[in-house]
Amino acid sequence: MRVVAFTRSTELAGSLRRYFRFVHGSDVEICSQGIPAAAAGPRGSTFDGVATLVRDLAQGERNKTGSGWIAILDPPSEAAFRLTNLNPIDPTAESWGLFVATLVLAFPEMHVLLVGPSGLAASSLARSAHRLSARTLELMRHVAVSGFGSLTLLDGTGLREQVRDLIRNKQERDRSRPMRALPCRERFAVSIDEESSYAVLEAYVAFRMGFRACPITTWGVASEVLGGKNPVPGAEAQPSGLPWSTPDLVFEDLYLNFLDLPARLPDAPKISPTERRLSNLRYRDDVFERLGDAKRKDNFRRVIVTVGHRRSSTLLSRWKENLAYVKSAGGHLRIIYKPVAGMFSFIRAAGLSAKTFQKRRRNPSVGDEGSHSAPGRIVFVAEVLLGRASHMLASAKTAVEAIHAAVLACEAKELLVGKTPTTALEAVALQHEAEVAAESMFLGVEYNIDVKQRFNDIQREVGAVAVWFAPGQRYRSSLNARLTIAERLAQRFSSLHQVEEELACLAHARKLRFDLWVREKPWRWVLWPVLRYVAFTLASLGRFVAGVASWILLFAGVHYVLHSLPDASGAARFWHALASSAYFFATLQPCEVVRHSVLIDGILAAQGFVAFLNLGLLISHLYLTASRR
């Protein structure tokens, strides 16, 4: 765990050093200088100093290992009240407020702990979960045990959403709100699984669909977030008492074997001792208070992600009992069996692609009267995020690390709200690259991954960014971006030995390249149908066979209609025409009995060109197959 403390108090620094050494076995980097002098220069921009510090932190991260990251921010007393404005695009915000807000956005995985009062909403989870106190230190210990060292990466505590809210509502002097389209994450999701890869993947899927999310992989974190009962008999108090939200969406494994499972599970008066196990969903809802409360929420969605084995009659009867319970408890229920076929299949199986979830992902340009550029400070944050994501992805060895990179890119994409198009497109590309890397690295995802939905998603996202290009260039720019992304994905799949997905990306890229090529000169539109056909048939051998069969059938029909084979009649004439068409396709020689006329010879010539083209396509297919590793 990496701990950085910005404090001038030697006494507090000493306490923190002791705490982290004895409890976590880690050192604390103390920055006693606070915000550098550059931030307080006579005429310099306050943000310059903040930017320098943020860049230094991002650079320092590359030399560190470990997943957890805590930043303790203790402004000097005379600057304490300046934490009340945590808006990075507010020109009146002071250096400490700017620093905190920029850190929160640029380092989503960093758990920021503030000393002193802040401007966060008094009743919010963000305020209590980000105040340096015994409660939050205990929370950090539980998180450290979980192996996935962050409650904030997917904004589980809602701090980022509060900063975003300030950004969203920042008015310019002309009353416009340039960042009003910044996506909003009002709802909360949890994923419960002792396998951190599954928990993180599920939480990320929820995050992608507009939820704040929290992966739960240990009993300690589950108790904190879901309000678990104390296993000590008679003790009812929550371990931390932080005001966590009741989840709107829960992904959960049926069989939970947390590494820190208490020796004795908590009592549940309504459930007999023999039924007290976490695989009993009735008991689970009773033990975790907020899971029980969630059932009463409107639009609550419960997704059980399980291997689904029911090898014994006992397991089968438990499964039936659980199903009967969750159905009677209300809310939407989905069951997903492991492994899953990629993120988009997962989204579909979880019922998250329904219109109710899609409509919240509005087109960023709708109703936006501002400029095509995001505020400079937001662009700075996005660039820091993208730099970090790129570096993280290059060194990612596990699905969790790749998802981490995807989150950073996703944050950059959302912060830019489609503005500053080049950087926004880079964010889109990087997010998809990181996602396919995660899918490919994760054994819990089926060998063949759904890429078609991904192409649709890329088209939608690129389209939203391209609205800022000139109308004449819009579609072309969009094609160009999609082509680049498809090629980068193909490269990524290739390096991860996902051959089918690589070919699918190359086929998609080919189609886009042809589209782009014909748009360069008007006369090329004549060749557009041919190029489309080439792109279609090269996508797979099945399509090629279907294409050839269609041509044979088509020309057979033509020969039949034109009576080019005069000796036969009725059905026999059709079969004769079909055989003749197939014969010509295979040999480029007409049947001997074929009648010759200008029209028929012209059609035979056209058929010859088509057959020749298909021969070329067949050779291409054979080459592509033979050249696979």
Add this chain to the structure above:
Amino acid sequence: MDRLLVIVVTRDWASRGGPEDEFCVDWLQPCDKEYWWFPGSALHLLLVHGYAGRFNSEEAVRQAIDDHARESSVDSSYSGCVVLQHSTRYRIVGQFTVSGVSTEVRLATYGSTAGSVLEALDLVVSNLSDNSSDAREGWKKEFRKIAPVVARDRMAQLIHAIVHLFLPLEVDFSGLREASDEVSRTDYATEILRTRTGDSYEVRLRKLRFWVAKVEGDHVAVQSSSPLSSGQCFLELVLVCGLSLEDKLIEELVGLCGLIDNGGAFRPDDQERYETPREDDDQVGSFFKNLDEVQEAQALIKQSRAAVLKLGPNQKDLDFLEWFARLREVMEGIHDRLLSVRRDVGGGE
């Protein structure tokens, strides 16, 4: 509504960021800013940061005012305009128009000879004979509303300082609670006692009581210890902001500090209303006194296991972690009530 534009140029001979920098110390504005723009409903204030070396002529002051007025949303809809300067060194004299403001500008100075900025403003506003008496009273009232804004920020400073009195102890107690076994807990406690620095806990409690209610001000360790240059205590700031001392949260804060509330008027200079309890009844005081005794015992009995194990979160009758968590919540709760008071809308990098 009639609106008045008030421009105040702060003390221009004080060194920037120094103890006499009026802009930073009295108005609590960041030293790196050049001005503060406060648009109230009936009165707009432009506070220009004066400091040594900034102005070298009357013209430079005029230019700074003009520049900042243009950067702020100064428009031409004011019924009057007043410029108040702390210093007479580069005093603006003669005709003066502020960018975009067509009305007549009244000039005045304030400071040790001319009285406080508030008195100077009252005087100038009273002489604005073209405006109705209602409007003039409204402006005076509006100007007084700026005081709670500053008081709220001072309160945040005070809370931060109070938190620092006990936060290191909270971190230590938290670690002792979370240490995995008794051996590491003993090592931890030994380390705390070996390396701990700063005031004794008894002095910290005295400071807390002094900073909250100016009780125990006669103790030598707490005299002149106020983190605020104004020397105000928490309850004074509460009164400036218009909150009542009978408020439940204020009463709880006083109780958490272990003070006795005798009722009646609160006058910071004579402690009639709040006082410390007798030693036997002082639960909070006895807890911290005991902590100091543990520290002293450790100094006498080097690394005594029995002594260090006395140090722990559930010692005596006070649950320190709960007490401190509640103290912070109550103070921040009071501060939150004041957040509706608007702070700076303008700025100036």
